[in-house]
Amino acid sequence: MVGVHEWALAEAVVLTLSQYLREVGWSRVSRVVVSLGELQAVDREVFEFALKELTSLYGVEVGRFEVVDEEASFECRSCGFRWRLRDLNLPDEVRESIHFLPEAAYAYVRCPRCGSADFALLSGRGVRLVGVEP
Amino acid sequence: MSVLRDPRLVAIGERLREVRAVVPFLSSKGGVGKTLVSVATALALGRRGLRVGLLDLDVTNPTVHVVLGIRPGSLVPREEYGVVPPEVSGVRVMSTVFYTLGRPAPLRGEGVSSAIRELLSITRWGPLDVLVVDTPPGMSDELLELLTYIRRFSSFLVTTPSRLSLDSTARLAELVARRVAGVVLNMAWEVPEEAVRLADRLSAPLYVLPYDSSVEVALGSPERLAETRFARAVDRYVAEHVVRLLQNRR
Ligand SMILES: Nc1ncnc2c1ncn2[C@@H]1O[C@H](COP(=O)(O)OP(=O)(O)O)[C@@H](O)[C@H]1O
Numbered sequence: 127m128v129g130v131h132e133w134a135l136a137e138a139v140v141l142t143l144s145q146y147l148r149e150v151g152w153s154r155v156s157r158v159v160v161s162l163g164e165l166q167a168v169d170r171e172v173f174e175f176a177l178k179e180l181t182s183l184y185g186v187e188v189g190r191f192e193v194v195d196e197e198a199s200f201e202c203r204s205c206g207f208r209w210r211l212r213d214l215n216l217p218d219e220v221r222e223s224i225h226f227l228p229e230a231a232y233a234y235v236r237c238p239r240c241g242s243a244d245f246a247l248l249s250g251r252g253v254r255l256v257g258v259e260p
Numbered sequence: 261m262s263v264l265r266d267p268r269l270v271a272i273g274e275r276l277r278e279v280r281a282v283v284p285f286l287s288s289k290g291g292v293g294k295t296l297v298s299v300a301t302a303l304a305l306g307r308r309g310l311r312v313g314l315l316d317l318d319v320t321n322p323t324v325h326v327v328l329g330i331r332p333g334s335l336v337p338r339e340e341y342g343v344v345p346p347e348v349s350g351v352r353v354m355s356t357v358f359y360t361l362g363r364p365a366p367l368r369g370e371g372v373s374s375a376i377r378e379l380l381s382i383t384r385w386g387p388l389d390v391l392v393v394d395t396p397p398g399m400s401d402e403l404l405e406l407l408t409y410i411r412r413f414s415s416f417l418v419t420t421p422s423r424l425s426l427d428s429t430a431r432l433a434e435l436v437a438r439r440v441a442g443v444v445l446n447m448a449w450e451v452p453e454e455a456v457r458l459a460d461r462l463s464a465p466l467y468v469l470p471y472d473s474s475v476e477v478a479l480g481s482p483e484r485l486a487e488t489r490f491a492r493a494v495d496r497y498v499a500e501h502v503v504r505l506l507q508n509r510r
């Protein structure tokens with residue numbers, strides 16, 4: 127179960143924390159908040175497991191990871207319409223492609239109102255390191 | 261609570277740790293042969309027994325797969341602690357086409373940067389002697405991502421003999437400066453003085469590749485491409501240069 131792509135996403139977070147701790151000279155952090163964008167559809171359980179494994183692998187001491195969800199929403203640059211990912215009905219293969227590369231959404235999603243391909247991803251793209259507490 | 265940087269940026273360095281050399285092909289103009297030369301170089305290096313990766317950084321208009329004869333949808337990177345690029349004709353290939361399936365995916369600059377960071381931070385190339393990078397024309401997000409996040413690379417500037425192309429190549433050369441391994445004069449119907457001077461200024465060799473009409477029918481077939489006069493010149497000059505570059509790094 128750990129052999130999946132979530133591992134690489136979690137590793138990016140842990141490596142960044144490790145570098146940050148070195149830069150600011152802390153030995154540990156008490157709390158780390160990571161947000162998971164709905165668009166990337168990261169398997170939360172796997173991701174949290176990978177975070178745990180990787181922090182011990184890289185010797186990064188974290189008191190508590192707080193993994194929060196972020197809803198994916200879009201705004202059309204052409205007509206201004208706003209919509210959410212859950213308003214769309216994307217087939218499984220498309221979700222799979224977007225899971226690996228969220229920008230692939232631009233190949234499959236169009237503005238539900240005017241059909242434009244020029245839209246902004248307002249929130250909920252992928253994995254984001256929201257912050258850390260000493 | 262402190263806000264931290266994009267976690268993908270640190271991961272990029274980690275993913276490229278076992279890559280001995282990154283070799284991008286750059287030009288400020290389109291249609292000068294970056295894709296063809298970079299794919300031919302990667303294939304030639306693969307035939308010489310090197311461990312080669314080939315990254316299509318033209319994320320909105322990928323074409324590496326066309327030269328290699330990969331039908332969009334027929335191949336997907338394997339999921340394994342990230343994604344592992346599929347091997348085609350001895351070369352490990354990564355492209356956004358594996359995920360967009362060849363549909364138009366128009367991206368603004370921010371989306372381009374983000375797509376590149378995502379690809380670079382999840383792709384497990386494994387140990388490579390060389391990662392060949394095909395790039396889109398110009399000096400925009402793709403090039404800036406390269407310059408900023410893959411600082412160590414040796415590039416080839418690709419140009420035609422046209423003054424339009426040479427003039428923009430000179431501008432690009434200023435930006436990339438000391439990271440130029442060679443200048444490739446492609447579809448060379450002549451060897452203009454400006455091309456020679458440009459290479460001199462960069463203290464880089466000028467490699468002259470012929471215009472070869474047999475290239476067109478060889479598109480989609482790495483075996484047929486290898487037999488063209490064009491590919492033989494790429495092997496003799498460009499691939500050979502990369503081999504020497506690797507030897508000097510030992
Ligand atoms: N040396 C050459 N001889 C013949 N055709 C060439 C040669 N180099 C490139 N081409 C052709 O020119 C066109 C543009 O090449 P391409 O590699 O796509 O350029 P770029 O990637 O710089 O936009 C393609 O159709 C390609 O097959």
Ligand SMILES: [Mg+2]
Pocket residue numbers: 294295296318323394395396
């Ligand atoms: Mg190209």
Ligand SMILES: [Zn+2]
Pocket residue numbers: 202203204205206207237238239240241242
């Ligand atoms: Zn619209």
